[in-house]
Amino acid sequence: MPKSPVSATPASVTRRRVLKATGAAVVTLAAPAIVRAQGATKVRIGFWPVASGLPFYAAIEKGYFKEAGLDVEPLKFASAQQVIEAILSGRCDGSASGTASAALALGEIAQPGLLKIFCTNPTNAKYVLEEFIVAKDSPIKTVADLKGKRVACGPGVQNVTLAKTMLERAGAGKMSVTELPIGQHVAALASGQIDGVYTLEPTGTVGRLKGLTRTIEAGVVARYILGDPMAPWHGGSASLTSEFLSKNKDAATRYMTAYRRGVTLVKQSPQEARPYLKGYTAIEGDLTAEVPMSDYVFYDEFKASDAAYFQKFYDLFSEKGIFSRKVDVNSMIYKG
Incomplete structure (x- = not known):
């Protein structure tokens, strides 16, 4: 291992x-x-x-x-x-x-x-890897609702570029995002350090099964970047x-x-x-x-x-x- x-x-x-x-x-x-x-x-x-x-x-x-x-x-x-x-x-x-x-x-x-x-x-949307997640009890329902909120993503230029572009295309407007190691995403949401995060599996599953987070939308790159939720x-x-x-x-x-x-x-x-x-x-x-x-x-x-x-x-x-x-x-x- x-x-x-x-x-x-x-x-x-x-x-x-x-x-x-x-x-x-x-x-x-x-x-x-x-x-x-x-x-x-x-x-x-x-x-x-x-x-x-x-x-x-x-x-x-x-x-x-x-x-x-x-x-x-x-x-x-x-x-x-x-x-x-x-x-x-x-x-x-x-x-x-x-x-x-x-x-x-x-x-x-x-x-x-x-x-x-x-x-x-x-x-x-069928073969899920990437998603936006929030704290379980957050009032945020959609990606657009993240407008003006504290949003994070995984480290690296791919994650940052995609997160910013998808937020804008989803209606949240131009926003900055904070890079966080993927292993910190659930804890950062649960502690209130951030309001939402663009992340990759297994983060969403870990947070959901621990009762700490929920997914507001999955398969987001296919929808917002490629223009079809079922696009590869x-x-x-x-x-x-x-x-x-x-x-x-x-x-x-x-x-x-x-x-x-x-x-x-x-x-x-x-x-x-x-x-x-x-x-x-x-x-x-x-x-x-x-x-x-x-x-x-x-x-x-x-x-x-x-x-x-x-x-x-x-x-x-x-x-x-x-x-x-x-x-x-x-x-x-x-x-x-």
Whole structure:
């Protein structure tokens, strides 16, 4: 299981300007003795502790990577920005599902050709990941009601940009938002420190089952950013660096095959997979059965409509000036 964070230093001034890196937690999983003897390939994967990373967690705990002859080292970070900074500095070979796709694009801008996305975790009103939540007894009923209130979001440029844009488009007007680690969202609402928060699962489930918070609207990016509550928001992505793909072609193929087994488990047997949220996210025990699931799309399942909605999402960041140039989604998708 992941351990507590340790400090990390950005590799360059340029990277510090693009991404804020403050720490990482590292856990090494030993490969079976027979594989170690043959020299198992190590794969260092950064992840953010959100529910959509479940295929990765399950693949580790079910031993899918070990069976593929891989020594996968999961690196836990406090934000998606820290994941991409670690990739940029050569401390990670890729990202797990749930890593903010906009952060990956920032890495691509900083270092063109840096990585390839091989699996996304699209969400919407049906496959819920993101939501606005408030304290259980709050009088706030809609996103528009947050106008003039104290609103927070998870750390990182993707969360901040989306939260501000959605608040404005929902009728709350132009507002500032406070970045808070996702693990503090429920406590901040319960204590009255903030009035509302744009957050990611399992936060909403944790707060609801503890009787502290309630969701005022879920699947908000699909509605307010993509214009359709059922549109797929490819907000998180699993990736491998181009360097790893080039130098370790066979291992990369085996990694993606094992990862697909994790995705298949989550999609076909979610009740078997859900317990693996424990230790990787803030949700524990029986509460794992309550967390809503993301959908997952592998690179060879990507349709033209997926690419179009993904591009619309990226174009928002170009329009807002977050991306210094237009990022072509298709150029970032692994082609096999």
